[in-house]
Amino acid sequence: MKIGLRLHIVFFLFAINHLLLAQEQVFITVSDSILIFDSPSKALSSLHNELEQHSIETIDLKRKYLQAFKTYQNTFDDQDFKLLHRALSQLIESESISIDSKLSYLHYFISNLSRTALRTEDRIEYCNWALEKTNQQTSLDTFFKFNFLLHRGRSYCNNAQYEEALKDLEMAEALSKDYRYFDENINLRIYYFLGVVHKGLHPGQVGKGYEYFQKAEEELNHLVHPDTSIIAQLYGMLSDIAWQVRDLDRGMKYVQKYKHLNEAFEKRNSIDPEQVMQTRYHLLYKEVQFLREDQYEDAIEIVKEAELYYEEFSENDEIKLRMASIYNLTGEKFIRTLPARSIPYYQKAISVLNNPSSSYHLQYLFNLGKASVYSGQEEEALLYINELIEKGSEVDDNRLPFFLFLKSLAYIRLNDFDSALSITKEVIKDLDPKNEIDLVLHKGLSDFQPSSAPIVNINLLSRMAMEFYNGFKNNESALSIANALYQLGIHEYSRSIKAAKVTPYTKTMYEQLVGGILSTKAQLKEGDLKIEDLIAFSENTNHKYLWTNHKLNHSQETFFDKKLVARESSLREELLELKQKILSDSSQLVHSDIFEIEMEIEKIERQKRNSNSSYYLFEEAEFSMDDLTSRLKHQDQIFKYENILDSTYLFIISKDYRKVISLAAKDSLELQVAGFLQLLNDPHSDLPDLKSQSTDLCNLLFPEWPVTKKLLIKADGILQFLPFEVLMKNGDYLLAHYDISYLSALAFYETMSNSKEVANALFVAPSYSKSVSNEQEALRQKAYDLSGAKNEVDRIGKLIKGRVLKGKEASKSSFMEVADNFDLLHFSMHSNLNDYDPELINLVFHGADEDNRLYLNELYGMRLQAKMAVLSACNTGVGKVELGEGLVSLDRAFAFAGVPSVVATLWPAPDQSTSDIMFHFYQKLKEGNSKSAALSASKFHHLQMQAGTAFEHPFYWAGVVLYGDTSSLIFGEKQNLSLTSVFIFGSLLLLGLLFLFRNKILS
Secondary structure, three states, X not given: OHHHHHHHHHHHHHHHHHHHHOHHHHHHHOHHHOOOOOOHHHHHHHHHHHHHHOOOOOHHHHHHHHHHHHHHHHHOOHHHHHHHHHHHHHHHHOOOOOHHHHHHHHHHHHHHOOOOOOOHHHHHHHHHHHHHHHHHOOOOOHHHHHHHHHHHHHHHHHOOOHHHHXXXXXXXXXXXXXXXXXXXXXXXXXXXXXHHHHHHHOOOOOOHHHHHHHHHHXXXXXXXXXXXXXXXXXXXXXXXXXXXXXXXXXXXXXHHHHHHHHHHHHHHOOOOHHHHHHHHHHHHHHHHHOOOOOOHHHHHHHHHHHHHHHHHHOOOHHHHHHHHHHHHHHHHHXXXXXXXXXXXXXXXXXXXXXXXXXXXXXXHHHHHHHHHHHOOOHHHHHHHHHHHHHHHHHOOOOOHHHHHHHHHHHHHHOOOHHHHHHHHHHHHHHHOOOOOOEOOOOEOHHHOOOOOOHHHHHHHHHHHHHHHHHHOOOOHHHHHHHHHHHHHHHHHHHHHOOOOOOOHHHHHHHHHHHHHHHHHHHHOOOOOOOHHHHHHHHHHHHOHHHXXXXXXXXXXXXXXXXXXXXXXXXHHHHHHHHHHHOOOOOOXXXXXXXXXXXXXXXXXXXXXXXXXXXXXXXXOOOOOHHHHHHHOOOOEEEEEEEEEOOEEEEEEEEOOEEEEEEEEEHHHHHHHHHHHHHHHOOOOOOHHHHHHHHHHHHHHHOOOOOOOOEEEEEOOHHHHHXXXXXXXXXXXXXXXXXXXXXXXXXXXXXXOOOOOEEOOEEEEEEOOOOOOOOHHHOEOOOOOOOHHHHHHHHHHHHHOOOEEEEEOOOEHHHHHHHHHHOOEEEEEOEEEOOOOOHHHOEEEOEOOHHHOEEEHHHHHOOOOOOOEEEEEOOOOOOOEEEOOOEEEOHHHHHHHOOOOEEEEEOOOOEHHHHHHHHHHHHHHHHOOOOHHXXXXXHHHHXXXXXXXXXXXXXXXXXXXXXXXXXXXXXXXXXXXXXXHHHHHHHHHHHHHXXXXXXXXXXX
């Protein structure tokens, strides 16, 4: 009771404090007692005269000034701005006003002055002053600090200073919980601007920015009086992102939701009719935008609706622009399939806008020229395009390269090679005026460095190359030019796109460039861009995120603050619990909590990056073919399979040999592999049928046979699920001829060759509560005890000295305590896949269900010193294929944790046969064989021993595969002195000392 009373008193005092702070602002709402000026010039001139004689704290003057700027701020000129800043400066410098009052007034000014009246730079400067004062005056309420952080963060957003904005907004978010009862829109605003920040930090990517906008939208459901200005911007952003990924259905839902909210707002409020129509035209524009190309009849209906009101509001510039935009978007619904029908709409857009100097006019003119080209009216199109180029040159429009490209396209369609080439040269010169690029002779290509937006340039270069390639198919010079343009695109991509993670957008650009290079290169006698460059480009684009994280975690240096690392580990545990919870509770609250934790983990990652430059040495590292070649052994050969556009390619890499081969259409190959995998995963499938399909697939995947004994496979797509050793050549499995292993990235080749010694090993085989009757048929994916697994660690533990955690000792907690102390980790146990979220894939230890599983998400946060991990469980090499990361699976998680070599399984592991294969694997390893040779020999031994039985089926032996480093291991022992050993050693030492002492006395 006393506690409750105290809380009420505290709250009352807090409220009184804020009322006292705001007492001098009360006059703001008493507008009818304030002098109204006839014009801004009179108002500010009067104020100027009074400012010469008085100080700003005169209450009357404050009233006049506030009324003046509220009434006339949208018409301020340069002189007015000077007066405004002078008045604010006097406010800040006045000694007779308290800091609280100054902050209170300054907050009011910043909150109410429009962007026109107060520039972003000045707003930031005032916020800097205010925040400096709030930091100096510890007695000040954090109310001011919160608001000025929010204002400055928003201002940084407007200025595209996204890193600075992020810091302010995150601090404001941390303080916001104390002020949400003052303003119900606080969360809405913070989430919205954090969305803007993340969208700005990662342009072209749909990630955290989108999630923050979704959280802002979720806030709307709880607000009684939402900030309508934020709603308009929010749904604009959400629809923009939907448009960016061309999710038309979702985008239309956003538009319809905004339309519904706007209608409700119009009913509740008395609004100026012109403002109402502005919003309606904006919504009509958005509706047309998200119609599919085949919905042109719906677009026509929207045009008719827009035309109904247009004459009445045609003098409104905003409505005029929207009307023109609606015509323009309607034209786009026809341009691909019925380009001639789009022409009248583009002409109407130009006519309605009626402003040749407008940027939109140039865009509509560009579309009109494009429609004319597509409809076969090239000569007429050239008239529009020439006007377009002339006007674009006059204003130095940054879209000029696209305007020139359209002219080149018109000449390509007219089959005028020389004119098309001439204009294309102009495009390149406009993109990079500093360098001399010769597309025909392929000179200066590597020097290409345009200054404009890289993603735009890459798309433009790719499109120009494609048009040349398709437009002059039998012209070798055109092929060479197309090849050069693709090369320029690759140089620009490599130079500019530095994001470690691949997005669908960047992946598409990558495939268009590489696919174009390979298509043109195949038809040319020679090409500048070497296969080595293409391979390096592929690895740096698609797999950098994986191998840089592995390299970082495998390093023996400690880069990061231990508190940060511990916090990250704790957050990952929380995240794991929530992801498990979501399987039974899919409420929005759980999703929201997951998002918050993911954002905090991302924040820690930023802190880690910013706190230590050594991290960047790893993050910015580039994969080098020269480095790979220097390490590549003469007896090793790499077959890298990659899906590019609609085809699958094979890159063959040896010490002194490179070749690229187009194999087949990707879809047909995937269909063939999927059928074969079904046979492999069924121990009762027809073996002759399996062998027949295996031979066909082998002939397709190996147009050239490997010339070395050791073969390393870098697979892509569905091929990542295929054990290549089960393919058949001349009636034999490839297993009989090659030692085959797998690489998640080429950078993983021989990553640990300088560190081979295994001084200590850990073997783990838990016990479970159930048993199975037929042990030969037992699989390591069900909740029963595994006699084969226990037998496996017993036999291997006698062969390779180390610590054994078996039965009840094999708990997760026991493993976690010692995991980072061992050079080799071996797990013989159950594992679980998860279709909902691959990060919930886990290894199952002994113990209660809630605490006996080691998840992928936990492994990501570990830093292991093991040189090899053997995952003798089910499906440990299987998971979800992610862009740039390969399979999100247990083997990949161990690679993230720093383990360079992982043995895993591609389907449910048969208990007994897996146990036999593992034992013989270690036998061969101890004999000094490489890991790949040892695994091949152990599987071949199983095949020979089971010949003629049901267990010769590949299901029982082919699923165990090796990823990463294949080099051999040297097995030794760390001498752990027992108490007995210590006693014996001590006794001998004491006897020796006594003997020496006796001899000394005797002498």
